Amino acid sequence: MASPKFTAPDGMPRKNEVDEFYDSVAEADLQPLWTQMGIMPETPPLAAIPYAWKWKTLKELAERSGELIPIDRGGDRRVLSLSNPGLAGQPFATQTLWGAVQYLGPGEVAPAHRHTAAALRFVIEGSGVWTLVNGDPVPMAPGDLVLTPCWSWHEHHNPGNTPMIWFDALDLPLVRSLDAIFFENGPDRMVNRAVDPASRSELTFGNGAGLVPFEESEKQAFSPLFAYRWKDTDRTLTTLMKLSNDGTAALKFVDPTRGIDVMPTMRCSMHRVSAGASTRKFRRNGSSIWVTYRGSAIVSIGEDRFHLDEGDMFAVPSWCSFSIEATQDADFFCTSDAPAMEALGLARTEYLD
Ligand code: GTQ
Ligand code: FE2
Numbered sequence: 001m002a003s004p005k006f007t008a009p010d011g012m013p014r015k016n017e018v019d020e021f022y023d024s025v026a027e028a029d030l031q032p033l034w035t036q037m038g039i040m041p042e043t044p045p046l047a048a049i050p051y052a053w054k055w056k057t058l059k060e061l062a063e064r065s066g067e068l069i070p071i072d073r074g075g076d077r078r079v080l081s082l083s084n085p086g087l088a089g090q091p092f093a094t095q096t097l098w099g100a101v102q103y104l105g106p107g108e109v110a111p112a113h114r115h116t117a118a119a120l121r122f123v124i125e126g127s128g129v130w131t132l133v134n135g136d137p138v139p140m141a142p143g144d145l146v147l148t149p150c151w152s153w154h155e156h157h158n159p160g161n162t163p164m165i166w167f168d169a170l171d172l173p174l175v176r177s178l179d180a181i182f183f184e185n186g187p188d189r190m191v192n193r194a195v196d197p198a199s200r201s202e203l204t205f206g207n208g209a210g211l212v213p214f215e216e217s218e219k220q221a222f223s224p225l226f227a228y229r230w231k232d233t234d235r236t237l238t239t240l241m242k243l244s245n246d247g248t249a250a251l252k253f254v255d256p257t258r259g260i261d262v263m264p265t266m267r268c269s270m271h272r273v274s275a276g277a278s279t280r281k282f283r284r285n286g287s288s289i290w291v292t293y294r295g296s297a298i299v300s301i302g303e304d305r306f307h308l309d310e311g312d313m314f315a316v317p318s319w320c321s322f323s324i325e326a327t328q329d330a331d332f333f334c335t336s337d338a339p340a341m342e343a344l345g346l347a348r349t350e351y352l353d
Contacts, residue, residue: 044285048094048317049086050301055124055292055311062103062165077110077156078103079168082289084315090173093315094287096337097266098172103165104129104158112155112186117172118222118263119154121146122291122333124167124311128160130195133226138199140166143230143293145253145333149222149263153186167291167313169335171265201226205256212257223255223262237272237331247277247326261339269334273297273326281323284349288316288336295330299323321352 015023025032038045061080071078081100082093093099098117104110112132121131123144130139134152148154158164175181198206205212205225217224233251240249253268254260261267270293273279281300290299296309302320306312307327316322324332341347 044318046095046317046319047086047088048084048092048287048315050304050306050315050317050320051084051086051093052299052306052308052312052314053082055309055313058101058313059165059311062101063163066103066105066163071104071108071110076113082313082315084317086317092173093289093313094173094317094337096171096174096177096287096340097289097315097335098168098170099289099313099315100168100170101165102156102168103163104156105163106158106161108158110156111188112153113184114151114153114186115183116150116180117170117175118150118265119148119168119170120263120266120268120335121148122167122169122293122335124165124291124293126162126164126166128162129156129158129164129166131156133199133201136200136226137195138201138227139195139197140164140227141230143233145228145233145262145268147223147226147262149220149226150265151182155186167333169266169289171263171337171340174265174337174340199227202229216257219257221264223253223257225256225262228253228262228268233270237270241272241274247274248272248279263339264343265337265340267334267336267338269336271324271332271334273324273330273332275326275328275330278325279323280351281321281353282349282351283319283321284336284338284341285318285346286337286341287318288334288338290314290316291333293331293333295326295328297324297326297328297330297332300325323353 065078079100079102081091083091084093123140123142125142127141130137131146132155133148138146140146236251237249250269250271253262255262292308292310292312299306299308300323301316
């Protein structure tokens with residue numbers, strides 16, 4: 001006979017013991033695994049979607065922000081972030097990466113600060129801006145990759161008379177999800193000094209393949225070389241392309257003292273695809289942001305296809321198949337969370353062709 005505890009006086013069934021158990025579990029701020037069947041799907045449950053942003057729009061709106069929005073303490077950096085429509089209004093290009101365009105007008109300074117989110121810049125057009133990285137002035141020009149690693153002081157100066165727009169990437173969503181965000185403003189100072197064409201970091205660590213100072217500097221978690229110049233990148237790709245038999249060539253930017261990724265959370269690479277050639281089709285977990293530096297191409301990401309031209313940027317979410325088919329000779333800059341995935345033992349790659 002059923003316990004009278006579960007029968008109301010009017011004979012209606014009352015909550016049974018199982019329901020009461022669930023109530024008690026919820027009241028104790030617990031959740032049973034067996035009601036959370038979606039928690040471990042067979043492949044990553046993706047929110048971010050394959051997506052592309054056109055340079056024409058990015059540039060127009062960045063320029064408009066330059067006309068309308070002043071840059072000083074409070075605003076600090078005039079940045080429009082790539083906001084993936086799958087990420088519910090968050091200002092992130094992918095689950096782990098922030099991507100953005102930054103506009104700095106003539107005579108403007110984006111003031112000094114540092115943060116634990118690591119950042120990098122890739123220049124698409126314009127010149128004249130230099131970034132002070134831990135006190136070392138680094139000029140920026142098209143095709144250059146400039147690093148401002150975790151917790152490094154940085155400020156951007158545009159002493160010239162033309163505005164400049166560049167691409168920024170940060171590991172901000174990743175660092176946020178790890179509850180590791182720290183930020184500090186630096187001193188206000190309007191240095192408008194003449195800047196050498198090469199930073200101290202380049203003079204020390206950028207002398208050529210396999211050549212670094214004998215007296216080793218103390219190793220940090222990131223590359224001591226803060227700038228990778230387009231002439232070196234271009235020359236290397238040209239050489240690799242001569243050796244290539246499929247019309248594609250790709251290089252990785254590395255810490256010259258160790259040969260590892262430039263920063264522990266972001267891999268940087270440059271990809272060249274000749275007109276008519278295609279890259280292999282593959283997918284990997286973790287995500288990436290790509291910038292079309294030169295040329296044009298059709299890019300397939302998962303089920304989507306995008307026609308891309310110079311300056312266009314796109315997001316490749318985790319585990320989406322990916323390939324590039326160049327319609328003109330094309331160069332792409334790519335940054336991904338691959339070093340973090342590898343360090344955590346989570347990296348997977350699958351070739352699909
Ligand atoms: O240039 O310091 O796109 O701090 C986002 C945060 C750029 C920067 C961004 C930043 C910066
Ligand atoms: Fe910053």
